[in-house]
Amino acid sequence: MIARRTLLAASATLALTPGVALGQSVSKVEVTAAMKRATRFMVEKLAYRGGYVWSYLPDRSRIWGELEAYKTMVWVQPPGTATMGHLYLDAYHATGDEYYYQAAAQAAGALIAGQLPQGGWNYFIDFGGPESTKRWYETIGRNAWRMEEFQHHWGNATFDDGGTGEAIRFLIRIYVEKREKRFKPGLDKAIDFIFASQLENGGWPQRWPRVADGGLHGKPDYTGLITFNDGVIHDNIDVLLTYHQAIGDPRIPPAIRRGMDIYLSTQQPAPQAGWGLQHTMDLKPAGARSYEPKALVTHTTASNIEQLMTFYRLTGDDRYLAPVPAALDWLESVRLPADSQVGGRQFPTFVEIGTNRPLFVHRRGSNVVNGEYYADYDPAHTIGHYNARRGIDTAKLRREYEKLKAMPGKAAAKDSPLLKGRQPLKKYWMAEVEPGSDMNATKGGKDAKSLVGSLNAEGWWPTQLRAMSHPYSGPGSKTVARGDFRSTHVGDVTDTSPFDMENGPVGISTGTYIDHMITLIKALQT
Template sequence: MLDRRRLLAGASALAATAAFPARAAAAPSRAEVLATMKRATAFMVDKVAYQGGYVWSYLPDFSRRWGELEAKPTMIWVQPPGTATVGHLFLDAFNATGDAGYLRAAEQAGGALIRGQHPSGGWNYVIDLAGEESLRDWYATVGKNAWRLEEFQHYYGNATFDDAGTSESMQLLLRLYAQTGDKRVKAALDRAIGFVLDSQLPVGGWPQRWPRAGEFSKQGRPDYTGFLTFNDDVAGENIKFLIMAWQVLGEPRLLDAVHRAMDSFVTTQQPAPQAGWGLQHGPDLKPIGARTYEPTSIVTHTTANNVAQLMTFYELTGDARYLARVPEALDWLDQVALPAALRVDGRTHPTFVEPGTNLPLFLHRRGSNVTNGVYWADHDPVGTVGHYSSQRKLDVAGLRRRYEALKATPPEVASRGSPLKAGRSPLPRFFATRPVEVSDLNSNRGAAPAAASEAARVAELVAGLNAEGWWPTMLKSTSHPYRGDSPAEVAPGDFSRTLVGDATDTSPYVTDTPVVGISTGIYVQNMGVLIEHLAAD
């Protein structure tokens, strides 16, 4: 649920350890591109995968590996860009080449996800294929001591909609079923659809985690995971999946759930003059705090995202209700924009706005680890935490232009071609070649300069694959190995703005001494470039 995970992963990132050879004047032959793709994939499937699944990055000798946190050798990651992301890439490669080996690899990734599917039908952030006892041990050690990753500090034993892991896994199963008609995949897909429908709240949205699995509080705050969640586009991801499932399966119950979900955006919009939304909303439908650095507030980037969603809903349905209160939300965003003196790196708005006062809230922390560390929010913009931005860059003017254009567009024109009205239809051929909205903590950093042309870029990728079959990547993100529980004593130093605390904090951080490694994100990105090249050939 970390904010930085929504950064664009940088589809042009190469992040190689050494300079690529001089750019070629022409792209390699189709046969050379196909051979490169096949070698890179053989390495991932034969050397990197664990029972068909993947984490985010690996040392070359596989002595350490990471997802959001350091992983055991028996673990695979569900959060993108994890197992389902790679599975989508394999299906894309199959659609581009017709090579059945890619389809088998996609089925293996899907099989790993099916083995780790929660009985409710959803997925957790991570799967430990060694079993429940091993996973609980990981949560009680690595997860428990990750100071800033509070979502990993407690093992709920249920499934989550956070970070699109469940959504992406469901989409992969849907694509696999549409491609193969496999009955085992269909059974898992049916469980996933049941998970989405059964967990939908009466108001139409979804909680972050489901089913409820006991209460857990942090610093005296209530467990937030059962509240209606907009953070990380939980509702938008579920709506997207349900529409895709409707296109493939044509089941009317899926459309009913879509309409209820879209209506939840209207129902939960707060009254003027603070006509926005929170990251999460409580039973009274008012914004409520989540993690200890996510205070009860009206949230600007969530409001901007929900405004964009409402305009998309108008394009899907032609229903003017979805546009009715958009101007109120845009006016509120204009009212709370930061003064020029507080704008950092072009960020225009505070992340959090205090209910009632319209004052910005800024995040701070003290201490050195999960045991002695404390977060709080106040009105002081000085010394804010470094891992969760107190400010956002929002294009309110662009949203307003889109609103004005849609307002002038008749409903029947705006919704022409809507998948809600088109009935059953095929899914797109390619998924992983679309812009990536997540990062494996390495694939969006230290990117090599973009090639002068597509041909040069493809040539670089073909030349840059090493003899073993992987693209060397500087792993700029690392973590402290688990050394035991964090002590109550505060370690020397100032950790108020760092990504990581003292040596007992298992949170990932950017290291001054990066090492060469294997990046799942780089594999997906580079393969996507080669697939697009083939598709355009």
């Protein structure tokens, strides 16, 4: 997934003075010209019905979101169509150029056109229609061995990987920009979806509404359970906070409170005072994908600790600090011995309930037909696409806890957007392209002058594509192919999962465009 961005604060649209140098021997005129040329290419040559995927070959013969996509598809999952919309609004604020607002409006139009009747979104929108979507799931999706969330078409909306949340935040932003009525019905439907999908216990599921045939690999459907994985619950709280700030709704404070309280009720009792990726309706940890066993999960626990401290800053309610010490104590109890730590990752991802023993996930076979994931206690030859260990700075978390504990609730919550209510949104949202599922985005390392100079004749920044995939060539064989696929990102040639390439082809990356535009926008602020 792509992580949530931090907001880049700024107070007003920049006044651009022609010919003023930016400290890198490049003028604001040159920067704005490069921004406009790159954006014209994205809008007029690359966009499909106002939307985008993640990566393209230069001739557009093959395109990708998290998986290979059809040319009738646009991606919702970040850094897709909504993320591009956020970037366009930032560029509009930086330059005052109406072209960027209209580009953002086109992205919003694509999202609204592909919005599901319930009000949310799937990972992608296929403007080719239901038969095209069905064909994609039966071919590319079904044969992506490690991409189990794409192997079945549930037909409902997902909160996974932040796509629905990203889309809603963008619709909030573009609506409040000029209060254009064309965006309001889609926004209203999306906000109603957030309220309707909240479970009675206060949590949110990965997908909604729940469907009867959602089980995979002989396991019960996990997508309707209370979901902490990929930040589902705290992302929805953030969406509601954004709407609360921008527009307001009396339903929001109680919904947020119920969402925050699910963190309290799902924490397991000491001495294993952690959380799982998903929890059942009786509040117990549950398994999810076949490489996510029923277990306590260290990085989820660390994230939940951070969220509980955020909730204290939002509310001043010390109930949200109370669970933190026991959770930190549990994390320290499962720290791996020094000789078992790898690359600065000191904690096992999964911990067995009851025994506190680390669990390690493996796979055998070569494709989705003959392959299988399983968990045991052996740390050797773990799967390569899901980290077996996690790096967590428990000392930093404990310091932050002690700081907040010493702070009266009223002081901690003095700047709370939940308590303040209506207020203007930040002008700039895109601080950086966060690491996530898109492995092709080039991030950072270039200044404004080099970016102006490296934009090619057609108007895009050449990017070596590091993530590719096998084209769909038919279902996988029941016979295991020769080779060792235990720790690879991809199996045999029938596996359509993306994989790393050292010398991939040069292509067009939406994420690279976003990253470089952020750099140029920041250059205009100097």
